[in-house]
Amino acid sequence: MTVTRSDLADFSYFLAIARHRNFRLAGLELGVSASALSHALKGLESRLGVRLVHRTNRSVTLTEAGEELRAAIATPFEAIGQAAENLNRFRDAPTGRIRLNVPVDAAPLLLAPVLPAFMDRYPDVEVEIVASNRLLDIVDNGFDAGIRHGGTVPEDMVAQRLSADLRWVVAAAPPYLDRHGTPERPEDLQAHRCLRVRIGDGNLYRWEFKGPDGEFAVPVPGRITIDETRAMLALGLAGMGLMYGLEPIFAPFCERGDLRLVLEDWATTGPGYHIYYPGRRQVPAALRLLIATIRELRPLGF
Template identity: 75%
Template sequence: MPPSRSDLADFTYFLAIARHRSFRLAGLELGVSASALSHALKGLEGRLGVRLLNRTNRSVTLTAAGEELQAAITTPFEAIGAAVEALNRYRDGPSGRVRINVVVDAAPLLLAPVMPKFAEQYPDIEVEIAANNHMVDVIDGGFDAGIRYGGTVPEDMVAQRLSADLRWVVAASPAYLERHGEPQTPDDLQNHQCIGVRIGDGSIYRWDFEGPAGEFTVRVPSKITVDETRAMLSLGLAGMGVMYGLEPVFAPYVATGELRIVLQDWATFGPGYHAYYSSRRQLPTGLRLLIDLIRQMQPLGL
């Protein structure tokens, strides 16, 4: 018996839940409430006569039947999605939905300058941006692409450069520097209050510098540690300590005199932002247009 229209819609829900192992995350991807997904899956399981998911308060796992169904229908549904996406070339204007996962600083530095023009040029394309510093499997997460620093892009992905290499610098407020003095070399940081940053893999970031003998890293003393840029900035602007980050992040505050760059001669460059996506899937039209516009406008150079 061929599947009903209800089955086809519920299969889409089932695949999203199977990818995320979470009703909440699947709902965010699909724009559907977790309770609606739960109701739809119960209906699907009832019509099929088998349990597809094991659900507890803390986890969602696939049953053997669920694993078999996921393996059987994933490729056909991806093919349907690619066929629908291909119809964009026949429309007056491209449409669709793009989901991207980006490292936090890329949202204001790279995407914010581009999105107003993108929205104006392509009003029928929806863009969902998930900003976090944890490495995410974009395929399992249901994303079309990710944006990360060049050196962190998974090797099995197609990557496109979106910016020039980025300069990493040390900054502090004038009030802090008046109280504690200005460090002259990276070794001087051992006598300063440094604001540590916990990066996506859970480690505390070591500060990178470049001197006469080449690049080197410094483990700085940190009584205060944060895991994202906004918290670091708020503390640094309040005079709580010395910060390490991307020069473009500090630039607006340097321009107003709220921050000062120090150890300029020791600053180093790191890989710029890259978009990455699976080579096994057709590139969605909206994603291709967004990448093209970023590369055209070059908010961080190229």
């Protein structure tokens, strides 16, 4: 059979479906809807005369023919994509699209301060940010890179530091402290209302401190558990309890007097943010330039 331009486009869609085994995730990678992918796949299967994918409400798997097609065309398509990316060396300004998976706090603290300058410098680059505290596999989910705190980056990834180490502190609204008192030592937290945090792996976060004998973690009491900083801030500012988080998150509210830090003598410092990506392929030019811009502007130090 003769391969048409439509076939080539649909082959790229098929490869994304094969990578993710999920139409929605494949669509997010390619910037098209899941229904458009489904329509394209049906057209490709019709033209080829074979079924490539088994679809149910819960799963997407490749047929034997689909596995054979994926194995045959994956490497050539990767080479074509890399060749197109390499052309950025000859352009006056790079082009491309970057998909990033970042913790919720990293979006306002690390990316928001640098993106205005980055977008002005490189007007042909698009950036998609998925802010989530869930621990995702960036390759399986179609991201070019992820951002996490140092020490939580997967070992099989290449990582680069983007910030200085970060201080973790306890904060509360003055009305809460006026009503319930100020804790002087971490053990005093057992008599307080704490806004507990459920982290990306589903566990409750144990508040970490540093004392004369080193670092230790405290399971804190609380009737409210949340998994996102904005909700925690809203409740904390309303006087609902003590909060634990990154000092830069609380800093603007402390400057206005809306929050007050407590237990500062026990505060600990943790690894800063790192960006990470697979090492087996060349880093896209647009991603390299974004990393360089963050390291140049240093919104969280370096």
